[in-house]
Amino acid sequence: MGFYAREKELSILKDFFGYDGFRGAIVYGRRRIGKSALIKESFKRFGSEASVVYYQCVRENLPGNVARLAQSIEAALGLSHLHFDDFEQAVGFLFEQSRTKPIWLAIDEYPFLSMQDGSLDSQLQRLIDTYGDDSNLKLILSGSSVAMMERILGEDNPLYRRFRLALRLEEMDYYDAAKFMKGFNDEDKIRLYAAFGGSPYFLQDLNPNQSVSMNIKRLLTDNFLSLQTEVETNLSNEVGKIENANAVFQAIAGGAFHFNDILGKTHLANSTVLSQVLDKLQVLGLIVKTAPINDPHNKKKSGYRIKDKISRFYYRYLFPNQSANQWLEPDVFYSQFIEKDFEFKLVPHSFEEVGRQFLARRNNHGLVSPLLLDLGTLWYDDPIHKRNGEFDVVGRSEKGFYFLECKFTSAPVTDQIILQEAQQVANAGYGGARLAFLSRSGYSFQQSYPYDLFTLKDIFDPQLGYSY
Numbered sequence: 001m002g003f004y005a006r007e008k009e010l011s012i013l014k015d016f017f018g019y020d021g022f023r024g025a026i027v028y029g030r031r032r033i034g035k036s037a038l039i040k041e042s043f044k045r046f047g048s049e050a051s052v053v054y055y056q057c058v059r060e061n062l063p064g065n066v067a068r069l070a071q072s073i074e075a076a077l078g079l080s081h082l083h084f085d086d087f088e089q090a091v092g093f094l095f096e097q098s099r100t101k102p103i104w105l106a107i108d109e110y111p112f113l114s115m116q117d118g119s120l121d122s123q124l125q126r127l128i129d130t131y132g133d134d135s136n137l138k139l140i141l142s143g144s145s146v147a148m149m150e151r152i153l154g155e156d157n158p159l160y161r162r163f164r165l166a167l168r169l170e171e172m173d174y175y176d177a178a179k180f181m182k183g184f185n186d187e188d189k190i191r192l193y194a195a196f197g198g199s200p201y202f203l204q205d206l207n208p209n210q211s212v213s214m215n216i217k218r219l220l221t222d223n224f225l226s227l228q229t230e231v232e233t234n235l236s237n238e239v240g241k242i243e244n245a246n247a248v249f250q251a252i253a254g255g256a257f258h259f260n261d262i263l264g265k266t267h268l269a270n271s272t273v274l275s276q277v278l279d280k281l282q283v284l285g286l287i288v289k290t291a292p293i294n295d296p297h298n299k300k301k302s303g304y305r306i307k308d309k310i311s312r313f314y315y316r317y318l319f320p321n322q323s324a325n326q327w328l329e330p331d332v333f334y335s336q337f338i339e340k341d342f343e344f345k346l347v348p349h350s351f352e353e354v355g356r357q358f359l360a361r362r363n364n365h366g367l368v369s370p371l372l373l374d375l376g377t378l379w380y381d382d383p384i385h386k387r388n389g390e391f392d393v394v395g396r397s398e399k400g401f402y403f404l405e406c407k408f409t410s411a412p413v414t415d416q417i418i419l420q421e422a423q424q425v426a427n428a429g430y431g432g433a434r435l436a437f438l439s440r441s442g443y444s445f446q447q448s449y450p451y452d453l454f455t456l457k458d459i460f461d462p463q464l465g466y467s468y
Helices: 007-017 035-046 062-077 087-097 120-134 146-152 174-180 186-196 212-221 226-239 245-253 259-266 271-283 309-327 330-337 339-364 415-427
Strands: 023-028 051-056 103-108 137-143 165-168 287-290 303-306 374-382 387-397 400-407 434-439 452-455
Touching: 007 023, 007 035, 007 165, 023 035, 023 146, 035 051, 035 103, 035 137, 051 062, 062 087, 062 103, 087 103, 087 120, 087 137, 120 137, 137 146, 174 186, 174 339, 186 212, 186 309, 186 339, 212 309, 212 330, 226 245, 226 309, 245 259, 245 271, 245 287, 245 303, 245 309, 259 271, 259 303, 271 287, 303 309, 309 330, 309 339, 330 339, 339 374, 339 387, 339 400, 339 434, 400 415, 415 434
Parallel strands: 023 137, 023 165, 051 103, 103 137, 400 434, 434 452
Antiparallel strands: 287 303, 374 387, 387 400
């Protein structure tokens, strides 16, 4: 399969490689997010004038990794019979060679090495300080352990300020994920994004000759196939040592958002225990804490969501029903435990996330005026009807708020829906705000409205893509 999306990240790396002299970069993010593919693609596109060395560390002892790194150096530089006593000598050799010619070195899954020898960061620091002023080496350290990679950027690490670029890869948004979904209609792209999210590893096996439900059954609920095992392995590696993490994940995936709701569903001993679990999961980049843009410091109105979609899918449907998934046929399991909730709850909720991403892309391309300075949810109090709640997709500019209502329904948006939303916004005290709608099934009006009206065609508009 070809390389898709990541245009913005490729542009950043192109600029990084364009500098003369030594430059260091940190590229990191969760497993299966596409780090290795991005590095290799950047080498392919921009490295024609350089000797490129790509080495992926393996889970073996340090001498074994050094020997394998020597083989990669031999292949890249056209040499033979290289031997290095240790890691510092191997990388030092490349620094020396780069004095006369450009060399690009990527050490992928660097944490595998640093866990075996805690002095590697200091070794690299010595090499950079010794050779940095007169070498032409571009050095990329990459890894899936978010916490360990971010420690390299910390003030107490020997490599502090030795790297000019820190690029953290996140899950692709709906627009880039859809590039893996050729052959599917726009509605099904939204459904597939709700299930598989924006991880290239999980998107590359989608089959356009099968329905969304068949792809889900084939890739996620059939115990003889690899993706469910991969999800379980990834999560086990990351959260296996955090007590009560599975309970917290399941609660959030099931719809709990605010702290007290999560506490009630998990039945943990007290709020301190839950706070500790949530803090650890945030450090790992597995969940994210969000707050309404009009009250960002209010803890009671803040909440938590699972960061990647496929983990949310797993904990919503597969984890709580493991026994049934093991002995029921995929068709039966899907119809019993997934189908209705997925179509009528999870996908519409994901469509709101898509709406937020769509608005962000329009804003980044200068298609929203005035420019939005913040984007998220908005908490409101309705004194007239004595209730409160949240608007799910709201932007804030210097001149006020921009509300986007997202409807993933089989029926078009009507006058009644438009007027109800406008009234709700007015009742919340935002009568002068701008309104917009995003509808899966279009619109059916008896009159015209001064609002932005978007359809699925708009959210996949080619002009929203990145170019460089």
